[in-house]
Amino acid sequence: xxxxxxxxxxxxxxxxxxxxxxxxxxxxxxxxxxxxxxxxxxxxxxxxxxxxxxxxxxxxxxxxxxxxxxxxxxxxxxxxxxxxxxxxxxxxxxxxxxxxxxxxxxxxxxxxxxxxxxxxxxxxxxxxxxxxxxxxxxxxxxxxxxxxxxxxxxxxxxxxxxxxxxxxxxxxxxxxxxxxxxxxxxxxxxxxxxxxxxxxxxxxxxxxxxxxxxxxxxxxxxxxxxxxxxxxxxxxxxxxxxxxxxxxxxxxxxxxxxxxxxxxxxxxxxxxxxxxx
Amino acid sequence: xxxxxxxxxxxxxxxxxxxxxxxxxxxxxxxxxxxxxxxxxxxxxxxxxxxxxxxxxxxxxxxxxxxxxxxxxxxxxxxxxxxxxxxxxxxxxxxxxxxxxxxxxxxxxxxxxxxxxxxxxxxxxxxxxxxxxxxxxxxxxxxxxxxxxxxxxxxxxxxxxxxxxxxxxxxxxxxxxxxxxxxxxxxxxxxxxxxxxxxxxxxxxxxxxxxxxxxxxxxxxxxxxxxxxxxxxxxxxxxxxxxxxxxxxxxxxxxxxxxxxxxxxxxxxxxxxxxxx
Numbered sequence: 130x131x132x133x134x135x136x137x138x139x140x141x142x143x144x145x146x147x148x149x150x151x152x153x154x155x156x157x158x159x160x161x162x163x164x165x166x167x168x169x170x171x172x173x174x175x176x177x178x179x180x181x182x183x184x185x186x187x188x189x190x191x192x193x194x195x196x197x198x199x200x201x202x203x204x205x206x207x208x209x210x211x212x213x214x215x216x217x218x219x220x221x222x223x224x225x226x227x228x229x230x231x232x233x234x235x236x237x238x239x240x241x242x243x244x245x246x247x248x249x250x251x252x253x254x255x256x257x258x259x260x261x262x263x264x265x266x267x268x269x270x271x272x273x274x275x276x277x278x279x280x281x282x283x284x285x286x287x288x289x290x291x292x293x294x295x296x297x298x299x300x301x302x303x304x305x306x307x308x309x310x311x312x313x314x315x316x317x318x319x320x321x322x323x324x325x326x327x328x329x330x331x332x333x334x335x336x337x338x339x340x341x342x343x344x345x346x347x348x349x350x351x352x353x354x355x356x357x358x359x360x361x362x363x364x365x366x367x368x369x370x371x372x373x374x375x376x377x378x379x380x381x382x383x384x385x386x387x388x389x390x391x392x393x394x395x396x397x398x399x400x401x402x403x404x405x406x
Numbered sequence: 407x408x409x410x411x412x413x414x415x416x417x418x419x420x421x422x423x424x425x426x427x428x429x430x431x432x433x434x435x436x437x438x439x440x441x442x443x444x445x446x447x448x449x450x451x452x453x454x455x456x457x458x459x460x461x462x463x464x465x466x467x468x469x470x471x472x473x474x475x476x477x478x479x480x481x482x483x484x485x486x487x488x489x490x491x492x493x494x495x496x497x498x499x500x501x502x503x504x505x506x507x508x509x510x511x512x513x514x515x516x517x518x519x520x521x522x523x524x525x526x527x528x529x530x531x532x533x534x535x536x537x538x539x540x541x542x543x544x545x546x547x548x549x550x551x552x553x554x555x556x557x558x559x560x561x562x563x564x565x566x567x568x569x570x571x572x573x574x575x576x577x578x579x580x581x582x583x584x585x586x587x588x589x590x591x592x593x594x595x596x597x598x599x600x601x602x603x604x605x606x607x608x609x610x611x612x613x614x615x616x617x618x619x620x621x622x623x624x625x626x627x628x629x630x631x632x633x634x635x636x637x638x639x640x641x642x643x644x645x646x647x648x649x650x651x652x653x654x655x656x657x658x659x660x661x662x663x664x665x666x667x668x669x670x671x672x673x674x675x676x677x678x679x680x681x682x683x
Contacts, residue, residue: 280559283586287589288635296646313556325644335659345660345661357565357634378614384626
């Protein structure tokens with residue numbers, strides 16, 4: 130399985146993905162799912178891929194071949210054009226491989242995320258479907274996901290705002306989204322590729338691979354686990370009625386302010402008390 | 407869509423579900439998915455259902471008819487036997503409805519959760535598949551879900567431990583798991599049914615329905631949203647290298663301790679201001 134994620138805000142782009150690939154349950158490998166195509170000062174494209182590795186490899190190989198000849202993405206004059214170039218390549222590989230795959234009941238399941246910037250435009254983010262059609266992220270829906278998308282979505286729904294989320298904060302949410310997915314689905318795993326692109330950089334300056342033993346990755350995962358549990362414990366407490374005598378349903382399960390002692394983060398405590406009625 | 411959840415710990419059971427049902431996107435209704443069968447002091451069963459409402463209704467109707475005659479669940483001498491009785495009923499309805507459904511390309515997709523206690527045993531929790539076979543929750547995997555399961559899973563993976571999670575805490579995690587699912591999938595929605603069963607109660611004493619406007623439900627949802635964002639802001643901060651000159655990948659995206667000052671909200675604000683360039 131795979132989990133890839135792109136976020137676009139008014140400050141730039143964050144792209145992130147895992148690197149685990151599996152054919153069945155017993156053939157698990159590592160492969161890079163993040164691919165960059167850069168003409169410094171002119172065009173920056175970051176592509177994340179999910180689906181049958183043989184098919185996504187073909188798409189990337191053909192894109193790279195054209196790009197290196199100064200064709201294809203190397204000539205894209207807008208992000209929309211670039212998304213259409215990816216779509217055309219997906220369709221080309223589909224034409225080659227779909228009939229044989231479908232004869233054996235395999236789906237042609239290539240999904241791509243394309244983030245980047247073409248000179249003269251703002252950065253933008255697209256999802257390209259297996260049918261080749263592109264979907265663009267919007268200010269209201271500023272992130273797109275492919276692969277194993279659900280486990281990592283709730284935390285993004287809480288935190289990502291196009292207008293207000295700084296790039297560093299978006300990168301942190303991306304790591305947490307990947308962490309949630311890795312925790313709930315073992316077929317998504319490190320290394321984690323993370324890339325942050327600031328508006329108008331027109332080159333790639335912030336890109337890092339976090340291996341399974343990376344101390345920074347492990348630190349944020351451990352701290353997040355602790356922080357989540359603390360956050361839960363600071364919420365109002367549920368109180369179950371003591372009596373087995375008939376009580377009103379709303380009294381049988383009550384929500385009461387927790388009497389958490391003032392400790393490590395006293396300001397959080399006092400803020401909660403101010404808000405409670 | 408539906409989301410149902412059962413948790414078993416050494417202190418008892420928590421069962422929770424939403425109440426939204428939809429046929430297509432334009433026919434959305436409310437229906438109860440939590441069903442209880444109780445012989446005080448002898449047997450307590452709580453059933454949650456997901457799948458085609460017409461089929462789950464049939465299963466519950468037939469179970470109820472037998473129970474009211476003193477048959478079926480009314481005679482189950484163990485939770486395993488009860489799970490097998492549910493499985494047999496699922497198969498019976500399958501025999502009636504599968505051929506016609508499958509002729510029109512509908513799947514017979516009845517899933518049930520069964521939690522409860524039979525006198526002389528500890529409480530236990532089962533999932534009954536559309537094929538009628540039962541799966542039991544274990545001390546290592548102390549919760550089971552049916553329906554739209556993925557959004558609500560990460561928070562459970564963090565918090566639920568068979569040996570140590572008190573029933574009140576498990577109930578809180580159940581509400582948060584439902585909240586995550588409702589936030590990411592609009593076809594899962596209130597009212598929320600929540601039931602907590604303490605070991606050896608042998609009746610149902612803690613059961614509550616939270617409507618969409620329930621102040622307690624809204625309070626925990628709002629507070630959770632705030633707590634999550636605060637938890638993120640307290641994690642180590644991501645720092646992107648300032649320079650566009652070539653730096654080592656691990657320096658281009660660094661994890662640094664956030665210098666969180668005393669106040670919760672202002673600190674978040676100032677932290678963001680520091681970051682914007």
